[in-house]
Amino acid sequence: MTEEGKMTAHAHMNLGVLIGAACLAVLGAGAASSAEPAQTIVGSPHDLRNLATLGKDADLCAFCHIPKDGDDASPSWNRAAPAGPFEGYSSRNLDGHSGALSGVSAGCLSCHDGATPLDALKDPANIVLVNPGQTMAAAFPDSMAILGRDLGNHHPASISYGAAGAGGASRLNPPSVSGSRVYVVSTSDGAEIPLYGAAPGTVECASCHDPHDNARGKFLRTANTNSALCVACHDM
Ligand code: HEC
Ligand code: HEC
Ligand code: HEC
Ligand code: HEC
Numbered sequence: 001m002t003e004e005g006k007m008t009a010h011a012h013m014n015l016g017v018l019i020g021a022a023c024l025a026v027l028g029a030g031a032a033s034s035a036e037p038a039q040t041i042v043g044s045p046h047d048l049r050n051l052a053t054l055g056k057d058a059d060l061c062a063f064c065h066i067p068k069d070g071d072d073a074s075p076s077w078n079r080a081a082p083a084g085p086f087e088g089y090s091s092r093n094l095d096g097h098s099g100a101l102s103g104v105s106a107g108c109l110s111c112h113d114g115a116t117p118l119d120a121l122k123d124p125a126n127i128v129l130v131n132p133g134q135t136m137a138a139a140f141p142d143s144m145a146i147l148g149r150d151l152g153n154h155h156p157a158s159i160s161y162g163a164a165g166a167g168g169a170s171r172l173n174p175p176s177v178s179g180s181r182v183y184v185v186s187t188s189d190g191a192e193i194p195l196y197g198a199a200p201g202t203v204e205c206a207s208c209h210d211p212h213d214n215a216r217g218k219f220l221r222t223a224n225t226n227s228a229l230c231v232a233c234h235d236m
Contacts, residue, residue, distance in 0.1 A: 037212035044214040051139060055130045062126040063118065064107070064211070077103070080120040082110040085197065088151045102206040104196055105157040108211070111136045114146035131198030155208065161233075171235040175200050184206070188228035191221050203233070 014071060041047050041060055048063050051053040058067055065075035086101060086109065095126070110116045114137035118127045137146055147154060147192065161175060161182075175182050175195055182201035183192040193208070195201025209219040216223045222232065230236075 021236050035183045040213040040215065044147070044219075046211055046219070047213070048118070051129055051131075053130055059127060059191060062121075063111075066123050067126065076121055076122075077107055078121050078126065079107055079110040080116070080122060081106055082113045082116045084109075084113075084149065086113075087152065090206065102158045102196065104206045109147070109210075112138040112145060112147045114124060115149070125151055127213055156205075157203060157207075159203050160200065161195050173235050184232050186222040186228060186232040188225075188232075189222055191219055191232075193229075193232050 014054040030172070033161055038060065046063075047060060049057075049059045052059045061067060061075065062078060064078055066078045066226060069074070076161070082099075109122045110120065111118060112126055117133045117135055117137065119127055119132060119134070121127060136143065151157075161172060175184050181192075182199045183196075185191070186193060195207060196204050208221060210221050211219055213219065222229050225228065
């Protein structure tokens with residue numbers, strides 16, 4: 001076990017200050033999910049329908065995606081970019097960080113910063129909140145899930161997988177590539193841990209978390225028992 005292996009995801013990583021510029025366009029394709037999002041989101045912490053005036057079925061996806069008739073496979077992103085700036089993303093060990101948060105991770109923070117209104121949407125017609133302009137911090141004042149803007153206590157996101165592999169501070173398992181999909185495979189349960197963009201790809205929030213499926217708690221792609229999630233990527 002290396003020194004970093006003993007750290008938890010919430011251990012302070014001694015990161016410096018970096019500005020996160022968010023550019024939210026259409027999302028990159030991640031790993032194909034085995035379960036239907038519509039079934040697994042219902043009743044989970046990402047089922048936010050009761051915050052909307054109508055709380056209709058379509059609102060289940062519309063907090064995050066623009067509904068597209070007849071195209072459930074590649075929905076567009078519906079959220080406006082979070083204002084930022086995000087801090088805590090540089091350290092002497094962090095070879096692979098570009099200095100910006102990319103689309104998928106910025107998308108998570110457009111709620112999880114606690115400051116961006118939940119109805120700051122690209123297509124606002126889709127959702128009318130019971131309390132217009134409400135932020136996650138206002139809707140869930142005691143939530144542990146509000147990360148704020150200093151991300152230094154969480155595992156870094158929007159970091160290149162390749163720069164680290166090519167002589168970075170960490171030893172990483174090699175990624176698999178299948179068409180446009182780039183991923184590592186968890187040896188504990190075979191789950192795919194997606195990387196984003198062209199190979200070798202980047203680690204984003206959604207590499208470790210599947211926002212559609214909370215079966216394992218904390219929306220994790222694989223349970224982190226005995227650091228199983230960590231060792232999917234880190235070779236220790
Ligand atoms: C809390 C935010 C959120 C909600 C709600 C949400 N999604 Fe997503 N969705 C995402 C994010 C983030 C991604 C991209 C990351 C990824 O690869 O999973 C994504 C990607 C997808 C993809 C691309 C394929 C994939 O698995 O990567 C599909 C299809 C999808 N969502 C369908 C849905 C449907 C259908 C609903 C409603 C039943 C829904 N989503 C609700 C956040 C959300
Ligand atoms: C539309 C707003 C929104 C977006 C976008 C969103 N979340 Fe959430 N998330 C929430 C809310 C609200 C909660 C529940 C807070 C509570 O109940 O304390 C939550 C809860 C969570 C939790 C805690 C679940 C648990 O079991 O306690 C995790 C982990 C999480 N989100 C990760 C993510 C990740 C990663 C992304 C991006 C891929 C994302 N979220 C995108 C609103 C959002
Ligand atoms: C390398 C994997 C990894 C990445 C990348 C990652 N997380 Fe996490 N995250 C975890 C793990 C593991 C936990 C559970 C830790 C625990 O149970 O104490 C967690 C917990 C959380 C929680 C729940 C906090 C709580 O106590 O309820 C939220 C919210 C969250 N992550 C959001 C994010 C967001 C947003 C990003 C991107 C900016 C992100 N995560 C990136 C692995 C990751
Ligand atoms: C999806 C792949 C992936 C997963 C899963 C993952 N990591 Fe990482 N981790 C990385 C990459 C890539 C880096 C950047 C390495 C570099 O630049 O040298 C990194 C860096 C780190 C660092 C150094 C951060 C710094 O400040 O320099 C620590 C500590 C770490 N990971 C711990 C963990 C732990 C603990 C887990 C399990 C909760 C985990 N990692 C899961 C890919 C991953």
